Amino acid sequence: MLDLTLRELLEQLGSSQPTPGGGAAAALVGALGAALIEMTANLTIGRPRFAEVEAAARAIERRAAELRRKLGELGDADAEAFDRVSAAYKLPRGDDAEKAARSQAVQSALMLAATVPLDTARLAAQVIEVAEEAAPILNPAVISDVLVGAELAQAALRGAALNVEINLASMTDADATQRFSNDLASARAGSAERVARILASGRSRFPGR
Amino acid sequence: MLDLTLRELLEQLGSSQPTPGGGAAAALVGALGAALIEMTANLTIGRPRFAEVEAAARAIERRAAELRRKLGELGDADAEAFDRVSAAYKLPRGDDAEKAARSQAVQSALMLAATVPLDTARLAAQVIEVAEEAAPILNPAVISDVLVGAELAQAALRGAALNVEINLASMTDADATQRFSNDLASARAGSAERVARILASGRSRFPGR
Numbered sequence A, B: 001m002l003d004l005t006l007r008e009l010l011e012q013l014g015s016s017q018p019t020p021g022g023g024a025a026a027a028l029v030g031a032l033g034a035a036l037i038e039m040t041a042n043l044t045i046g047r048p049r050f051a052e053v054e055a056a057a058r059a060i061e062r063r064a065a066e067l068r069r070k071l072g073e074l075g076d077a078d079a080e081a082f083d084r085v086s087a088a089y090k091l092p093r094g095d096d097a098e099k100a101a102r103s104q105a106v107q108s109a110l111m112l113a114a115t116v117p118l119d120t121a122r123l124a125a126q127v128i129e130v131a132e133e134a135a136p137i138l139n140p141a142v143i144s145d146v147l148v149g150a151e152l153a154q155a156a157l158r159g160a161a162l163n164v165e166i167n168l169a170s171m172t173d174a175d176a177t178q179r180f181s182n183d184l185a186s187a188r189a190g191s192a193e194r195v196a197r198i199l200a201s202g203r204s205r206f207p208g209r
Helices: A006-014 A022-042 A050-088 A096-134 A140-168 A176-190 A189-203 B004-012 B022-042 B047-088 B096-134 B140-168 B174-188 B193-204
Strands: none
Touching: A006 B022, A006 B047, A022 A050, A022 A096, A022 A140, A022 A189, A022 B004, A022 B022, A022 B047, A050 A096, A050 A140, A050 B004, A096 A140, A096 A176, A096 A189, A096 B047, A140 B004, A140 B022, A140 B140, A189 B193, B004 B096, B004 B140, B022 B047, B022 B140, B047 B140, B096 B174, B096 B193, B140 B174, B140 B193
């Protein structure tokens, strides 16, 4: 997916091919959010005016760049996991043995298809944490980019959560479903409040105010 | 921007080059959201099971595809507008005449730099409207993609609004600033409630429920 041009990606996404779909788009949007925070750190580092926050800006830059790379890779992982679910649903169900084998294949594919967006949700939550460190200290001339980064990471987190949920809805293992639900709730916990704090902190630093 | 690969885009976005920045990312995320709704419509059209909603799905597909194209183009427009603001700030201010000319150039560049994200915000709001029509009727097997599309459009709208705001913060024409604020408030009005309705409607249709 990373080697597609934006034009190609937008066209493939809109087409009747089911992959890449919402899970891959969520991961990509999380990567875009991380990249915006990384850029704002890069527009802060090395400038005498911001010497006081130089070390913190460097740490933010490293974490944001790593999250940008990891989230960029999850887009492909999501499409592969979705394709495995589709392939499992297409297995034959002529007799009881085939039905049982198909059902097991579907369940194990759904498990993987829920794991990838759960990873996306966790990484997107980390992007929001980095944005919370960035908003009060990075270069105010471009601080809106940190706030946009937080909004994009929040959409990535929510979009990934929807992809976990839709896969859980067809899972039959109640224990596994509960575990995924708990993990997802942990990943989401506090993110809305955190984004609200980021927006308030960054907005108060807009130039001209 | 549309001819960059995703890998290139993510790297350029993260780099110390200020464009593309948050305004372009917001437009792109809106385009991704529209593409997900377009895909879900395409996975509904022509299937006998969904014959009853065929005409509505076709109308949704057309509107989503158009919004996807328009938002994709706004990414470049945003980067150009930002570059004009930067260029205006670099004009000489040696004497009063130069200062006045520079100030006028900055103000007119800021006006354009606020207009592009205002357009992005309006188009993103339209993506959310299309998602509201789509959530109750399109193919339930992939309905989570419509919900993710709505979340991405909401982030695009909020991200674009932040870019309008940061440009207004440096504008000196109070009337123009008020006009932009009013237009932005109109574009945002009701979108959060609409997204909540979309999520409730689509979630109730997840397969297995």
